[in-house]
Amino acid sequence: xxxxxxxxxxxxxxxxxxxxxxxxxxxxxxxxxxxxxxxxxxxxxxxxxxxxxxxxxxxxxxxxxxxxxxxxxxxxxxxxxxxxxxxxxxxxxxxxxxxxxxxxxxxxxxxxxxxxxxxxxxxxxxxxxxxxxxxxxxxxxxxxxxx
Amino acid sequence: xxxxxxxxxxxxxxxxxxxxxxxxxxxxxxxxxxxxxxxxxxxxxxxxxxxxxxxxxxxxxxxxxxxxxxxxxxxxxxxxxxxxxxxxxxxxxxxxxxxxxxxxxxxxxxxxxxxxxxxxxxxxxxxxxxxxxxxxxxxxxxxxxxx
Amino acid sequence: xxxxxxxxxxxxxxxxxxxxxxxxxxxxxxxxxxxxxxxxxxxxxxxxxxxxxxxxxxxxxxxxxxxxxxxxxxxxxxxxxxxxxxxxxxxxxxxxxxxxxxxxxxxxxxxxxxxxxxxxxxxxxxxxxxxxxxxxxxxxxxxxxxx
Numbered sequence: 089x090x091x092x093x094x095x096x097x098x099x100x101x102x103x104x105x106x107x108x109x110x111x112x113x114x115x116x117x118x119x120x121x122x123x124x125x126x127x128x129x130x131x132x133x134x135x136x137x138x139x140x141x142x143x144x145x146x147x148x149x150x151x152x153x154x155x156x157x158x159x160x161x162x163x164x165x166x167x168x169x170x171x172x173x174x175x176x177x178x179x180x181x182x183x184x185x186x187x188x189x190x191x192x193x194x195x196x197x198x199x200x201x202x203x204x205x206x207x208x209x210x211x212x213x214x215x216x217x218x219x220x221x222x223x224x225x226x227x228x229x230x231x232x233x234x235x
Numbered sequence: 236x237x238x239x240x241x242x243x244x245x246x247x248x249x250x251x252x253x254x255x256x257x258x259x260x261x262x263x264x265x266x267x268x269x270x271x272x273x274x275x276x277x278x279x280x281x282x283x284x285x286x287x288x289x290x291x292x293x294x295x296x297x298x299x300x301x302x303x304x305x306x307x308x309x310x311x312x313x314x315x316x317x318x319x320x321x322x323x324x325x326x327x328x329x330x331x332x333x334x335x336x337x338x339x340x341x342x343x344x345x346x347x348x349x350x351x352x353x354x355x356x357x358x359x360x361x362x363x364x365x366x367x368x369x370x371x372x373x374x375x376x377x378x379x380x381x382x
Numbered sequence: 383x384x385x386x387x388x389x390x391x392x393x394x395x396x397x398x399x400x401x402x403x404x405x406x407x408x409x410x411x412x413x414x415x416x417x418x419x420x421x422x423x424x425x426x427x428x429x430x431x432x433x434x435x436x437x438x439x440x441x442x443x444x445x446x447x448x449x450x451x452x453x454x455x456x457x458x459x460x461x462x463x464x465x466x467x468x469x470x471x472x473x474x475x476x477x478x479x480x481x482x483x484x485x486x487x488x489x490x491x492x493x494x495x496x497x498x499x500x501x502x503x504x505x506x507x508x509x510x511x512x513x514x515x516x517x518x519x520x521x522x523x524x525x526x527x528x529x
Contacts, residue, residue, distance in 0.1 A: 096243055096390055098382050100278045100349060131394045133429060133525055135280060137347050139356030141296040146485040149435040154469035158478050159485070161467040166313065166460065173308040175301035184305050191293040191306070195359070196345050198490050200431050200523045202394060207523050209433030212489075229347045229354050231280055233380065233527065235392050243390055245529050247425045247496060282427060284494050286503030288443040313460065320455040322448035331452050338440040338453070342506075343492050376494045376501050378427055380527065 099125045099232040102139075105216055107223040110182070112148075112156035115216045120206070123230050132201040132234015139227045142186035142220045144193035150213025159217075163189050186219030193217050201234055246272045246379040249286075252363055254370040257329070259295075259303035263360045267353070270377050279348040279381015286374045289333035289367045291340035297360025306364075310336050333366030340364050348381055393419045393526040396433075399510055401517040404476070406442075406450035410507045414500070417524050426495040426528015433521045436480035436514045438487035444507025453511075457483050480513030487511050495528055 103122040105115060119136070120126065126134060138145050149155045167188035169181040176184045197214065200207040216226065250269040252262060266283070267273065273281060285292050296302045314335035316328040323331045344361065347354040363373065397416040399409060413430070414420065420428060432439050443449045461482035463475040470478045491508065494501040510520065 096392075098243075098278045100347065131392045131525070133527070135345055135347065137345070137354070139354070139359065141294070141356070141358050147435070147489045148481055148485050152470055155478070155481055158468050158470050159482065162461065162465070162482055165465075167309065171309070171312075174305050176299055176305050184302070187296050187302055188306065188309055191295050191340060191362075193485060194341065194488065195294045198345060198429055198431070198492060200394065200429065200525045202523070207431070207433070209435070209521070211435050212433065215485075227356070229349070231278070231347050233280070245390075245425045247494065282492055282494065284492070284501070286501070286506065288441070288503070288505050314456065318456070318459075321452050323446055323452050331449070334442055334449055335453065335456055338442050338487060338509075341488065342441045345492060374503070376496070378425070378494050380427070 096235045100229065102227055102229050105226045105228060107225050108216060108218045109223060110218050110221050112159040113216045113218065114150050114213045116150065116213045119214055125232055126201055126206060127204040129201045129232060129234035130203060132232055134199045134201055134206060135196065135231040137196040137229045139229065141190055142183065143226050144190040144195055144217040145197045146193045146215045146217060147197060147212050148215055149211050151211055166192065182219065182221045189217065189219045243382045247376065249374055249376050252373045252375060254372050255363060255365045256370060257365050257368050259306040260363045260365065261297050261360045262363045263297065266361055272379055273348055273353060274351040276348045276379060276381035277350060279379055281346045281348055281353060282343065282378040284343040284376045286376060288337050289330065290373050291337040291342055291364040292344045293340045293362045293364060294344060294359050295362055296358050298358055313339065329366070329368045336364065336366045390529045394523065396521055396523050399520045399522060401519050402510060402512045403517060404512050404515050406453040407510045407512065408444050408507045409510045410444065413508055419526055420495055420500060421498040423495045423526060423528035424497060426526055428493045428495055428500060429490065429525040431490040431523045433523065435484055436477065437520050438484040438489055438511040439491045440487045440509045440511060441491060441506050442509055443505050445505055460486065476513065476515045483511065483513045
């Protein structure tokens with residue numbers, strides 16, 4: 089492994105995702121279109137960090153929309169509304185489940201960049217997981233490190 | 236994206252978190268106080284890695300303590316003690332659930348640094364998730380990359 | 383924190399993990415053997431990204447094999463087959479649970495490198511989580527950044 093003769097660089101910006109309905113949504117095109125700097129990186133990592141506690145990011149199957157429908161159904165089972173032991177209820181029945189789902193799925197993603205493209209598998213897409221009934225625009229900090 | 240004229244740097248150290256009771260605990264001040272190097276980074280990433288398999292790290296709501304209480308209640312439902320199919324039982328009833336919770340929540344976090352500060356959302360805090368009844372000090376490797 | 387006089391470097395390659403049976407498997411030796419470049423890094427991060435939506439990566443206890451058996455049992459409870467609300471069923475009963483498990487556990491890991499070694503805790507190992515009945519070889523993009 090020789091230290092390559094490429095220029096090391098950092099890039100960071102905050103992108104805004106328009107409001108989505110409660111559920112799981114493919115945002116790969118939003119990410120690629122809003123972060124054109126990916127094209128300039130030969131080898132690197134894209135880090136995405138969502139600045140919210142009731143929405144999350146994950147990577148999963150991007151071809152069949154029923155996968156996302158099943159995600160919504162199943163995560164509603166894993167973190168149901170109105171559990172008798174919930175104490176944090178004053179923001180509505182969808183709020184505490186939203187926090188739980190956010191930690192089960194995670195607030196950040198790191199994706200390799202290779203030759204100017206996200207090095208995702210054939211079937212992989214980036215999901216925005218919107219856990220609130222009343223969705224709002226979501227802010228994501230994108231940080232690229234690479235060369 | 237020009238390669239900026241900043242100095243690229245790496246920094247790494249292991250911090251120790253004092254023992255917490257079983258449950259979910261805000262450690263954002265511990266992290267910021269013990270890793271003063273964050274202030275010196277204009278653009279970068281803080282990576283935190285917990286060197287244990289029965290405690291974990293996540294990011295969630297840091298204002299209302301009942302959220303953390305509900306996390307403890309709900310994760311005790313998702314990974315209950317004394318399931319009939321558990322084979323790994325010799326370290327006590329809280330041990331196998333602790334391992335499961337650790338993988339559901341994750342052993343590492345990556346948080347963007349912007350202008351010398353962790354670029355967290357308004358309501359986001361860093362949680363130490365302590366899954367054992369008898370807690371001990373927890374070691375976390377902090378790695379900063381940035382410029 | 384002075385900028386160290388070490389050479390910053392990036393390294394990236396795709397490794398292939400041979401097919402494993404459905405369940406949780408220690409792959410720490412595979413990772414270390416296939417990514418010998420770890421030895422050349424004083425301070426850095428190894429990022430592993432699995433290019434599949436029905437297998438995942440996590441870090442957990444590597445000493446007692448019954449932990450991995452219990453993981454398989456318990457994740458089969460958290461994401462059971464044949465739920466009545468599943469719509470994505472045409473790839474077999476293990477397919478939708480595989481997608482759910484992949485997002486619960488995650489598709490990537492970031493592990494600190496210190497003095498040429500992965501800085502894992504005493505009991506930590508890297509798991510390949512194979513969620514399909516008919517397993518195939520799995521591709522993992524390994525990216526090292528460090529100096």
